[in-house]
Amino acid sequence: MTISETGLSGWAPAKVNLYLHVGPPKSNGRHDLDSLVVFADGRAADHLQAEPADTISLEVSGPRAAEAGTLEDNLVLKAARALQAASGTRQGARLTLQKWLPVAAGIGGGSSDAATALRLLTKLWDIDPAHAAAIAPRLGGDVPVALSGQPALMRGEGERVTPVPSLPPLDALLVNPGVPCPTGPVFRAHDEAGGGAGFAEIHPLPEFQDAKAVAAWLHEQRNDLEAPAIAMVPEIAEALTFLRAQPGVLLARMSGSGATCLALFEAIAFAERAMVVLRNDAARKHWWTAACRLGRAP
Numbered sequence: 067m068t069i070s071e072t073g074l075s076g077w078a079p080a081k082v083n084l085y086l087h088v089g090p091p092k093s094n095g096r097h098d099l100d101s102l103v104v105f106a107d108g109r110a111a112d113h114l115q116a117e118p119a120d121t122i123s124l125e126v127s128g129p130r131a132a133e134a135g136t137l138e139d140n141l142v143l144k145a146a147r148a149l150q151a152a153s154g155t156r157q158g159a160r161l162t163l164q165k166w167l168p169v170a171a172g173i174g175g176g177s178s179d180a181a182t183a184l185r186l187l188t189k190l191w192d193i194d195p196a197h198a199a200a201i202a203p204r205l206g207g208d209v210p211v212a213l214s215g216q217p218a219l220m221r222g223e224g225e226r227v228t229p230v231p232s233l234p235p236l237d238a239l240l241v242n243p244g245v246p247c248p249t250g251p252v253f254r255a256h257d258e259a260g261g262g263a264g265f266a267e268i269h270p271l272p273e274f275q276d277a278k279a280v281a282a283w284l285h286e287q288r289n290d291l292e293a294p295a296i297a298m299v300p301e302i303a304e305a306l307t308f309l310r311a312q313p314g315v316l317l318a319r320m321s322g323s324g325a326t327c328l329a330l331f332e333a334i335a336f337a338e339r340a341m342v343v344l345r346n347d348a349a350r351k352h353w354w355t356a357a358c359r360l361g362r363a364p
């Protein structure tokens with residue numbers, strides 16, 4: 067978080083599910099999850115600014131602004147209004163969101179924006195952080211973990227968050243093949259394919275020496291939504307095939323409900339090299355790519 071004379075600002079980084087185990091559908095139609103979540107640095111992030119004002123307002127700019135939907139539906143506005151109501155403050159804020167992350171992409175951009183709004187406004191309004199923690203789960207499944215801003219195990223529908231502060235930093239490339247992949251239909255396809263037999267929650271997480279050890283262990287885990295998402299968006303398989311063929315790659319997997327895929331590399335130079343290859347490929351110029359470090363939120 068940066069404090070200036072006019073207000074506060076901060077990154078809203080991409081959320082990455084290093085593994086994602088999905089349980090059977092519950093009576094509310096939703097699913098319990100078990101997931102190891104990490105955050106990107108400022109190279110794969112939206113950016114939010116909050117300035118003091120009498121009322122709450124939001125302006126969205128940046129290359130992905132049009133895809134993020136209407137202002138009224140924006141999770142930043144919903145988060146700000148919910149926090150104002152929960153805390154009883156009469157203060158407002160002028161919010162400015164720069165939208166860089168692809169939308170409906172499995173990297174929780176909307177949830178991350180909402181969590182950053184909660185963090186900035188808690189500080190700007192000088193209110194009890196417990197109000198933000200209390201409303202976070204209602205705003206979206208990834209909002210509680212994004213509010214923690216740390217590598218964490220995420221359980222239930224996202225409301226149970228256990229920080230994993232000792233996870234080594236991971237050099238990665240994120241790749242989105244440019245096709246939106248809405249979460250609901252992917253969960254439905256997962257159920258229709260007979261998925262979600264159940265899972266045993268992983269506890270405790272092993273201690274890892276380095277990124278290689280993390281990747282070796284992750285090979286034994288899964289993203290249960292990867293196969294149903296590939297059936298809907300075949301470009302995900304193409305992205306994974308590309309990533310698995312790159313020098314220095316340790317692991318490639320889809321994040322969340324897709325279509326963004328992550329690859330862990332031995333060093334950031336390998337991730338940057340793979341990014342350049344993709345950006346120079348005429349057939350894949352529309353793909354979104356970001357070489358970054360995964361770990362704590364910036």
Ligand SMILES: C[C@](O)(CO)[C@H](O)COP(=O)(O)OP(=O)(O)OC[C@H]1O[C@@H](n2ccc(N)nc2=O)[C@H](O)[C@@H]1O
Nearest residue numbers: 083095096097098206207208223224249250253322323
């Ligand atoms: C899959 C993850 O990306 C993992 O990090 C998140 O848990 C998604 O959480 P989310 O943003 O809260 O998802 P939403 O956009 O609210 O969910 C859209 C739809 O996905 C399905 N959904 C979502 C989360 C969940 N735990 N079980 C579900 O069945 C529901 O049909 C829901 O209506």
Ligand SMILES: Nc1ncnc2c1ncn2[C@@H]1O[C@H](COP(=O)(O)OP(=O)(O)OP(=O)(O)O)[C@@H](O)[C@H]1O
Nearest residue numbers: 134135140141169170171172173174175176179322
């Ligand atoms: N600030 C925001 N940024 C992006 N999308 C937003 C925002 N606020 C609301 N939305 C709406 O939320 C929907 C999901 O967007 P988001 O990019 O968060 O999905 P996602 O990356 O698939 O999330 P998840 O990984 O949690 O499934 C979009 O269809 C969009 O209309």
